[in-house]
Amino acid sequence: MKRHLISAADLTREDALLVLDTAEELAQVAGRSIKKLPTLRGRTVVNLFFEDSTRTRISFEAAAKRLSADVINFSAKGSSVSKGESLKDTALTLEAMGADGVVIRHGASGAPHRLAGWVQGSVVNAGDGTHEHPTQALLDAFTMRKRLGDLEGRRVTIVGDVLHSRVARSNVLLLNTLGADVTVVAPPTLLPVAIDTWPCSVSYDLDGVLPKSDVIMMLRVQQERMNAAYFPTVREYSRRYGLDGERMAALPEHAIVMHPGPMNRGVEIAAEVADSVRSTIVEQVANGVSARMAVLYLLLGGSEPAIGKETP
Amino acid sequence: MVNAASRPDGPAEARVADGDPRPKAVLEEPDIRRALTRIAHEILERTKGGHDLLLLGIQTRGVTLADRLAGLLREVEGRPVPWGSLDVTMYRDDLRMRPARALGRTELPADGVDDRVVVLVDDVLFSGRTVRAALDAVNDLGRPRSVQLAVLVDRGHRELPIRADYVGKNLPTSMRETVKVLLAENDGRDAVLLGPTGGAK
Amino acid sequence: MSHLIRNARVLGGAPADLLVRDGVIVEVGPGLAAGDAEVVDAAGLVALPGLVDLHTHLREPGREDAETVESGTRAAAMGGYTAVHAMANTDPVADTAGVVEQVWRLGREAGYCDVQPVGAVTRGIAGEQLAELGAMADSAAGVRVFSDDGHCVSDAVIMRRALEYVKAFDGVVAQHAQEPRLTEGAQMNEGAMSAALGLPGWPAVAEEAIIARDVLLAQHVGSRLHVCHVSTAGSVEIIRWAKSKGCPVTAEVTPHHLLLDDGRAESYDPIYKVNPPLRTADDVTALRHALADGTIDCVATDHAPHPVEAKETEWAVAAMGMIGLETALPVVQEAMVETGLLDWAGVADRMSAAPARIGRLSGQGRPLEAGSPANITLYDPSPRRAVDPLAMTSKSRNTPFAGLELPGRVVATFLRGKPTVLEGKLQ
Secondary structure: OOEEEOOHHHOOHHHHHHHHHHHHHHHHHHHOOOOOOOOOOOOEEEEEEOOOOHHHHHHHHHHHHHOOOEEEEEEOOOOHHHHOOOHHHHHHHHHHHOOOEEEEEEOOOOHHHHHHOOOOOEEEEEEEOOOEOHHHHHHHHHHHHHHHOOOOOOEEEEEOOOOOOHHHHHHHHHHHHOOOEEEEEOOHHHOOOOHHHOOOEEEOOHHHHHHHOOEEEEOOOOHHHOOOOOOOOHHHHHHHHOEOHHHHHOOOOOOEEEOOOOOOEOOOEOHHHHOOOOEOHHHHHHHHHHHHHHHHHHHHOOOOOOOOEEOO | OOOHHHOOOOOHHHOOOOOOOOOEEEEEHHHHHHHHHHHHHHHHHHOOOOOOEEEEEEOOHHHHHHHHHHHHHHHHHOOOOOEEEEOOHHHOOOHHHOOOOOOOOOEOOOOOOOOOEEEEEEEEEOOOHHHHHHHHHHHHHOOOOEEEEEEEEEOOOOOOOOOOOEEEEEOOOOOOOEEEEEOHHHHOOOEEEEEOOOOOO | OEEEEEEEEEOOOOEEEEEEEOOEEEEEEOOOOOOOOEEEEOOOOEEEEOEEEEEEOOOOOOOOOOOOHHHHHHHHHHOOEEEEEEOOOOOOOOOOHHHHHHHHHHHHHHOOOEEEEOEOOEHHHOOOOEOOHHHHHHOOOOOOEEOOOOOOOOOHHHHHHHHHHHHHHOOEEEEOOOOOHHHOOOOEEOOHHHHHHOOOEEOHHHHHHHHHHHHHHHHHHOOOEEEOOOOOHHHHHHHHHHHHOOOOEEEEEOHHHHHOOHHHHHHOOHHHOOOOOOOOHHHHHHHHHHHHHOOOOEEOOOEOOOOHHHOOOOHHHOOOOEOOOOOHHHHHHHHHHOOOOOOHHHHHHHHHHHHHHHHOOOOOOOOOOOOOEOOEEEEEEEEEEEEOHHHOOOOOOOOOOEOOEEEEEEEEEEEOOEEEEEOOEEO
16 A cells, blocks of 8 residues: 655644654654664655755755665756656656656646656655645644644644745644644735635634634744735734744733744744743754654554555 | 363453363463562573663564563662663564554663673563564664574574574473463463464464 | 538427538428538437537646647537637736737647637736737637636735726626635635645635625726636626526636536545635535526536646645536536526527637637537537546646536537547547
């Protein structure tokens, strides 16, 4: 049976907890002098990156290498892809290489779905267009659990460009699976019109939500949104939806501040907030490797994947 | 072929598949207690008082046995003996024969394994493959002064050049028999069951 | 050449014979004598007037890799069509008398069905300057339907002028209703599914706003307006309102919008990517009822062939469109007849008489009675089978119905008495 991790919705609650528990064990490896396990020896993982994302690629690469997999980095820039090769032909090339797992980052929503139909190996979505980024949601949940314990009933507030955010989509789905109460906060222009169909609450008022949040997750404001009438000015956005020191003070004592990176300091998050003890931003990076190791192990380590959804 | 006389009140859960005779207990709670006590004394003898000792139980029941042995050693020597747990899943050579499974905990005392006399503790020694995986795992954790092996039951049929330093009971078995160790902490009672059929393990 | 079609259920009614001679139906009734006519056994088959499509992309000239006039008309005949309107968005665009006459001539040479070219409303379908509408109307092709299909005539002044101008030759402007600014980068219907899939949404209002504007314009200048591929419940409401006010508007719906909803996009398979996009199940229901009550006048396929590589891609870069000529009648049977919304007489109206009337095709869509041109489709509604893209006559394979079990099969098509299809095979 072939299984993939394309959407956070591909994970049952049992799957998600298995990934988080496994990640917790694997996090120990980072603290050892030999940061390597022999588990995926002889397995080939291809990092197929059609979009520049050095941090995500490095994170997956470190995860695969710590599990002793052979890693092939395939970057679209300077390859045949930039010369017009189709995704399907790229997929066939990977097939010829015998990839056991393909980690794909792509600018088009649904590209991992398509790829999964064309390759034998398991596909891991490392971010597709404005769709999903499930391993980011897993590392976020992992980070929250380490700081706050069980996520059941925890109140998580996600602030910013929900409409175009793959991080928001995956987080809303995964956190809901894990029993957390999610609220999204954004100007209405940056929410999908059908936001009422999502398993979360909606607010336009950040200040009203802050005191009731255990976690506040700030999303990056993409440069290209700034000139497309989603909001009048960056300054107004920042004033209404940015997290500064004063707003941080309105959070409960134990609450943490998250950001998937890269940050626009001074836009959605003030420097003093990003660098405060409540900020988990650096931890999130380290936890990313553990979460991705867990995903790769559970998909590729056994005779068949232990998590994920069957071929779409 | 089962000796019913030696199993006057076998528990229902020990039953194997329909039509098969129930497995028999070859060790009961007092036997296990005596075997562990003997192993504890042998460890102290061999390690000359148990200095620099570190017991590492192999998940799952090896951890319980390591915990018990640590308790017995403390009773005898009057000081705590460090112990920890070792999950060898990621080092197994049969990983790809089964779906990926959940990991157990690997927990070491703060000092780690460097320069320690590590005694690996497991319930049953059979092919030796688990111990091989454990040796690899320990190797990645640091450099012990030496590594020894303690098992509750040695049932033979080794597939690798591995032998135990401390054995609770040597149990000659056929390949077709199953050996199951039950421990109160994990299973509600202490016993070693020998099942007549069911394949190699 | 003469044929006696024996025991056909004319419009689904009692069995009767149709005697066809020299391209004309000469007699309809029970127990007709065959004489020297070739007998076609039509027992159990429904006889319909040859189907007429108001909206077909034949791709020639320019994209002969996807379809040609010949391959497209062969597919049309296999689908029971005797006339198709060839859309203008070819390369070069059908915006001059020369191009429309070329397409018209290619259709005549192929001979599988009548090809009636649609002329572009604006030069190069760029939406800026009117094309030479009069020249196309006066050409051998006799163009009556004008459309920038694929693009919306979004400029209100250009649209007004086009509507007014075509009155001079009883033309009609067929509008592709899509507000361009509201649909920049749009990929699928905007709603719960687009929100979940992270695909840029295509709001219903982008279609409805243009239709609302256009019916008011048409009412104001007293010109005929035809609305292409209506896809939303809101559009239906606006058209219903406009008709109640006496606005000279007509409308079409595609087979795929009658059967499929935006849930299909979940697969991210761009075989379901189409313009306008598949909408919600509620929209599908509204469209069916609108077709049944006549608010929507006709079914038009929007047959849009694309080569395989245009669909074997990520959703966002895939071409929009679906082929539909060979599945239209089975889909309409499934969506409208099996549900009791239309009888076969209704199907004949929506798929033959109404589109012929809107397109001003005098020799098409006539009742099956003595004196009518012998454009006849014989259809067996009973067999059900899975749609096989490889079995299509069209050059392209991009059917969204692949694998779906649909009823019915076109057994024979007669174009002015000449069989183009017999026993389910192209002649």
